[in-house]
Amino acid sequence: MDDWLASRAAVRERRGQVRKTEPQPGLVDLASNDYLGLSTDPRVIAAAAGALAGHGAGARASRVVCGTTDAHVELERALCRLTGQDAALAFSSGYTANLGVITALGGPGTLLVHDAHVHASLLDGIRLSRSPSVSVAHQDTDGMRAALAGRTQPRAVVVLESIYSVLGDAAPLTEAAALCAEYDALLLVDEAHGIGVAGAGRGAVHAAGLAGAAHVAVTATLSKALGSQGGAVLGSELLREHLANTARTFIFDTALAPSAAAAAAEAARIVLAEPGLARRMLENAALLAKRCGSAAAAGAVQSIAVGSSERAASLAAGLRAAGVAVGCFRPPSVPDGVSRLRLTARANLSAADLDRAAGAVARAVGAA
Secondary structure, three states, X not given: OHHHHHHHHHHHHXXXXXXOOOOOOOOEEEOOOXXXXXXXXXXXXXXXXXHHHHHOOOOOOEHHHHHOOHHHHHHHHHHHHHHOOOEEEEEOOHHHHHHHHHHHHOXXXXXXXXXXXXXXXXXXXXXXXXXXXXXXXXXXXXXXXXXXXXXXOOEEEEEEEOEOOOOOOEOOHHHHHHHHHHOOOEEEEEOOOOOOOOHHHOOHHHHOOOOOOOOEEEEEEOOOOOOOOOEEEEEOHHHHHHHHHHOHHHHOOEOXXXXXXXXXXXXXXXXXXXXXXXXHHHHHHHHHHHHHOOOOOOOOEEEEEEEOHHHHHHHXXXXXXXXXXXXXXXXXXXXXXXXXXXXXXXXXXXXXXXXXXXXHHHHHHHHO
């Protein structure tokens, strides 16, 4: 086994695909997903501290045993108020929320139709669901229609992201929802990069007028714009009941820590009350894209294609040395040959930091 592990490490080194798990203090942050700066907001921290004092460091058990606290109940209520959905079920992460909902809805009688660019957690859920599946080209509504029209299964779920995590582009939610209504399918939208960003922070599904629609469900993470940790599935009361009784990543997982739940609930309240946060973040995103010579994306993520994984890794390392942290997307996160730098705008970036970071990126990409 050691020989095999060493050989795999050598391949990653040769291809420029080595990933590090090291702290990066003191850098201008264009890499994290803390879109609104809420992870360090005093109100969010105070909410977490209060739950920590009241409930302890962990939930101690599964939600269906004794792991549900008032912090979890209030989190689900706050998420429903923010997104306009009827019911919510909180999971320990966005990853487990996606795994849980897809495997609970899947099986031989459910056709899963998904955009080719959906997140790894959704793809893993599809693989684990034992469902027949169809991958359609990115943003291809004609492909969705063909897959739904030709299905033989009694049920179907179309899986999209509202704003895609790599390219930063927005899904055609209105068209997809109309297709699902026409073909009696469920539209499942991962709003990981939409909550706190689109629709004055309430998400792209809400902005499209689809909140509360019976044939539309949402998954979300609490670790990006909401600045905490955890995940959730939002939709009908009937869907929540089904997941609470069948989703393995909910039933067999220790509940989200109450402090994280309380922090996310407070963040959701702030996003709802202060739509200017999302507006400020999008203004910074547009400025960042303009300075770097790229078209502004739909959300916080601005994506710059740089070709090879080796070049992406070299550029990211050079920027880190210059004091700027950026995302570096390489295989398997993206296909070979389309590696990219991923720049994340934040609402709390100062004008000076934004100018410094954008200038460093523009110089690095232009000189490489």
